[in-house]
Amino acid sequence: NAGVTQTPKFQVLKTGQSMTLQCAQDMNHEYMSWYRQDPGMGLRLIHYSVGAGITDQGEVPNGYNVSRSTTEDFPLRLLSAAPSQTSVYFCASSSGSKSSYEQYFGPGTRLTVT
Amino acid sequence: RKEVEQDPGPFNVPEGATVAFNCTYSNSASQSFFWYRQDCRKEPKLLMSVYSSGNEDGRFTAQLNRASQYISLLIRDSKLSDSATYLCAVKGATNAGKSTFGDGTTLTVKP
Numbered sequence: 644n645a646g647v648t649q650t651p652k653f654q655v656l657k658t659g660q661s662m663t664l665q666c667a668q669d670m671n672h673e674y675m676s677w678y679r680q681d682p683g684m685g686l687r688l689i690h691y692s693v694g695a696g697i698t699d700q701g702e703v704p705n706g707y708n709v710s711r712s713t714t715e716d717f718p719l720r721l722l723s724a725a726p727s728q729t730s731v732y733f734c735a736s737s738s739g740s741k742s743s744y745e746q747y748f749g750p751g752t753r754l755t756v757t
Numbered sequence: 758r759k760e761v762e763q764d765p766g767p768f769n770v771p772e773g774a775t776v777a778f779n780c781t782y783s784n785s786a787s788q789s790f791f792w793y794r795q796d797c798r799k800e801p802k803l804l805m806s807v808y809s810s811g812n813e814d815g816r817f818t819a820q821l822n823r824a825s826q827y828i829s830l831l832i833r834d835s836k837l838s839d840s841a842t843y844l845c846a847v848k849g850a851t852n853a854g855k856s857t858f859g860d861g862t863t864l865t866v867k868p
Contacts, residue, residue: 676856685763685844685860686801701855733800744789744848746856748800 645669649734649749656724656756664719664752666734673739675717676701676746677709679730686733692717693739724756758783761847763859771867774835778862780845781827789848790821790828794841795861801844805830835866 650665668675673694678686678701688701690709698709706728708720717736721728731753735746763780770776782790790807805812807819807828818831832839842861849855 678858683860686858688855688857691855699855702857744856745791745803745806746801746846748802750800 647734647736647747647749649732649752651752652750653753654755656721656754658724658726658756660724662721662724664721664732664734664754666717666719666749667715668717668734668736668747669715670736670738670747671714672736672747673714674737674744674746675711676735676737677707677717677719678733678735679703679728680733680751681730689719689732721754726756728754729756730754759859760784760857761845761859763843763845764862765860766862766864768862768864769867770835770864772835772837774866775831775833776835776864777832778830778843778845778864779827780829780859781825782847782857783826784847784849785823785826787826787847787849791846791848791856792819792828792830793844793846793858795844796841804843832864835864837866837868840864840866 647668676691677689692698692711734749737746792804793801794804795801805819811820816833820829842863844861845859
């Protein structure tokens with residue numbers, strides 16, 4: 644099982660550039676989320692989705708867009724990269740079943756904005 | 758005040774020690790609670806879900822105290838391989854798609 648996959652693993656951007664971080668899951672999970680993790684800190688929620696076509700903002704949504712056209716994919720778009728967006732980005736998915744809300748994480752994308 | 762707060766750590770303990778971490782949450786309507794383990798430069802992985810009655814998995818015990826709004830994780834007989842960062846996570850009742858994480862507590866187990 645592939646689980647949750649993320650591409651790319653590493654990325655360097657210049658200020659003002661845009662890019663899309665890809666996330667896919669093969670577990671037929673309803674819920675998907677994007678987090679960022681800065682050094683020595685926990686995970687901060689950027690955007691999340693409770694199903695195809697439904698997205699909502701998390702704690703730190705500014706500068707990021709998401710869409711969810713299929714159950715499997717949940718890409719994160721950086722509109723105009725800024726040095727403050729240098730971070731590790733994790734995508735996660737979970738079942739919508741109340742008995743199994745635990746999340747499965749992808750391996751992360753390490754982004755540096757210069 | 759943060760929604761979810763953890764002991765700041767770091768915790769440095771010898772092998773064989775017992776160590777406990779606490780995590781407090783501010784939303785009394787929270788319904789689901791978890792402990793995740795994160796190794797250096799890796800993704801978080803679920804360690805344990807935390808149930809109202811408490812639960813145990815080998816050397817690990819998780820407990821929930823709804824009255825005081827905290828969860829705890831107890832690790833007995835610490836191993837070198839337990840060295841990691843431990844994150845607590847909380848899901849609300851009304852928006853199960855949204856989780857809030859603590860900042861994590863770093864544990865180093867020394868020989």
